[in-house]
Amino acid sequence: MTPELLEAGARARERLAQLPVPGLSGGRAASYGRVVQPGVLDTTHGPILYLDDITVSFDGFKALNALSLAIEAGELRCIIGPNGAGKTTMMDVITGKTRPDAGQAYFGSTIDLLRLDEPGVARVGIGRKFQKPSVFEQLTVFENLELALAGDRRALAAALHRLNGTQRDRIAEVLLLIHLKDEAQRLAGLLSHGQKQWLEIGMLLMQDPRLLLLDEPVAGMTDEETERTAELFLSLEGGHSLVVVEHDMSFIHALTKDNPKKKVTVLHEGHVLAEGSLAEVQANEQVVEVYLGR
């Protein structure tokens, strides 16, 4: 074989390997004989998050009852459900805060989430936004983003850390995106509620996670801010996977209007009550019953 052909072959192979194949199982990369790399996310089989039969009980009350859920790589999944349906508990299980009594949780097909603690889960590429905005109030907006910036999390590395040009650019970029450029040197504690929500989303972006878990991200935002948030999330879809837990139906509408077939999951009493497009879910009798009361 001529050298040119060899090189062309190598290039094609490289390109194939880099192709994102969200939602597609198989392809060359999924064949037998791949090496399992510990701690490296592997989504060649499709799902980025896989929960199976998760049960969590608090003093006999089952917050999650045999919950099974799969999120595809690149998917934006909305999860709705009445209060106490187990949405926040589900996030606690995924992020290592709560250990389930039974079940499995995998990130990609190789990373067992139940073996990791909170920082470990964050380091493999899962970012979480809390229901109540949680930012570092005594630090400036800039410093909040700096801390969230992806990088070495060890103490010694932090003592010797210096921001380089690329990282400063990245922070500036996110500051623009979350509309906090002029507030960069203000203490985060002085921001308005909506701005804090945005800052927290910005911190998630700095982490550059593969999967974002967003717990009621638009609570307390104005209509305009809500709209901008929806746009931002839609722009992240594909490159990142997102799980959005929300009560606000107009926000769910905004997130699903580009693709009416986009899946929405309804949780109720700790398990999945219905799954399907928004229209299907809204037409589901059980869902109507749960939401409108018996």
Add this chain to the structure above:
Amino acid sequence: MSAVLTSPSRPSAQLMTPKTWSGVMAATLAVAVLAPVLNLMVPEGSAFHLSDYAVGLIAKIMCYAICALAMDLIWGYAGILSLGHGLFFALGGYAMGMYLMRQIGSDGQYKSEMPDFMVFLNWKEFPWHWALSDSFVAQMALVVLAPGLLAFVFGYFAFRSRIKGVYFSIITQALTFAAMLLFFRNETGFGGNNGFTDFKRILGHPIATPSMRMTLFVITGLTLIGAFVGARWLMGTKFGRVLQAIRDAEGRTMFIGYDPVAYKLAIWTLSAVLCGIAGALYVPQVGIINPSEMSPAAGIEIAIWAAVGGRGTLIGPIVGAFFVNGAKSWFTQAFPEFWLYFLGVLFIAVTLFLPNGIIGLWRQLRARLGGKGRA
């Protein structure tokens, strides 16, 4: 955008402002040049003479200031209130004290190679933990290692078990109380309730001479200044900001991937070591170390210095140590029976009215005056 790109993350991104640097320089000059000249060269009758009493008092307070600084690192920046820092101070002091006891040689009451308290107890040979006590280097290593190791092991289990807030404070207090009871016992080999005293020499030189007193004073002052600059540097790095992040929202810090245990453990151990060094400097200058340094009250006092001066400011706790101890030395002469009441009132007043301490008040006043000046 360019403003964001070029401006430092905060004004103190450089280690210190020129003004702070000149303050540090002035302090260094005062400690290393001015004080020796005024004490040793200016004749005693002169108005500029620095009395031996003042040298001793300032040196003692500088040791306390190092403790207050160590307390600020852990309490002001990481939000962990320790009531056991007296223990680390005492461990450093005892390590130094053991060496000083060996330096007495056979000049003690009983003219024996053994320290007096061991002769009194009828001990014929040194217990195992005194094995290296006649080596200055070994004991100086112990000054760092004893508090450092204890803090590391204790901190590892406490932080890993996620013990926080008031529970942590209570456990540290219990720890120092338990250690005090242990050191009170004669058979532990630390001189019981009398501790160590009656020191004669250090490194072969007599300890009670004016020049030795001045040497120790200068070393203490430079240690305090060095510790301040070092702490200032460390808290200005990302490490310091992660600590503040843990203090303000530990959950958030974990969910962006930082392991709080490692950070808390690092600053906790560093703080303990700093306290140990302060203790080692304290003992030869004050001439005594006994278990009362480990009493819970001593640990609380360190916290009071930090709170009065202003937590999370580094300079504040140093100011606080000087203010409270200066007041103490005056008060205990003028109204000896009222000192503890005054200390209590001071602590309550600061907590209620000056959450940021003396430094916070100073900054507030300056901001107000500055605002008026501009208007």
